[in-house]
Amino acid sequence: MSPNEHARSYADAARLLEAVGDALEQACRSAIRARGAAWLALAGGRTPLPVYARLARTAFDGRIDALPTDERCVPHDHPACNLRQLRTAFGDSPAMRLHPITRADGDVAASLALAQATLAERPGDFDAVLLGMGADGHIASLFPGAANLAQGMAPGSGIDALATVPDPLPPEAPFARISLTLPRLLRAREIHLVVTGEEKRAVLQRVLREPQGGLPVCGLLQAPSPPPIRIHWSP
């Protein structure tokens, strides 16, 4: 299945966020119908936060467990903490249970152990994964210049999460990270890649036209036998 077939452009971010919100809501409802609960991996960063706020207003007849696709190794009350942003966006939504993948103090080694334990406790496929993308082509915290990128991308590695240091460090969030690996992210019933703005669109168009080996987003879009991957773009 080519992700091209599923790339959708929207007139504006509001429409994109509504469509992605609808898709996540449907994924949760199907999962709850089938298994009594839904299991999600959700991007941090700024782009998808309104989707989460919309999902938080939906009444679900069951539980949703979710974790961040990646986390910055900072204390949980730090403004750059993805979990903090997710908690704020979901507010006190009764259905939602958010699982941290870092320790409250942001310690890297202890956080990696926590992420691995959390993923080992819940080995099932995600019902949906929502990914953002950086203008450098990173997804989750799989960064193009990281020394251990290959470990994060390797299919069948059996590694669910890794600690990594982006190189160069992004100035807006210059921290070590914990990230789910590509093979763990791919264990999903559906994946939504949410991208806004012209700069990121140019990156996407380039990788869809001609794959750029070293870019993590390319690894996602070129993965063999992936689950359905839907690309959503708006200005």
Ligand SMILES: O=C1O[C@H](COP(=O)(O)O)[C@@H](O)[C@H](O)[C@H]1O
């Ligand atoms: O560092 C991160 O960046 C990406 C993209 O974030 P955005 O603010 O440009 O939407 C995000 O998907 C990832 O979870 C985050 O940790």
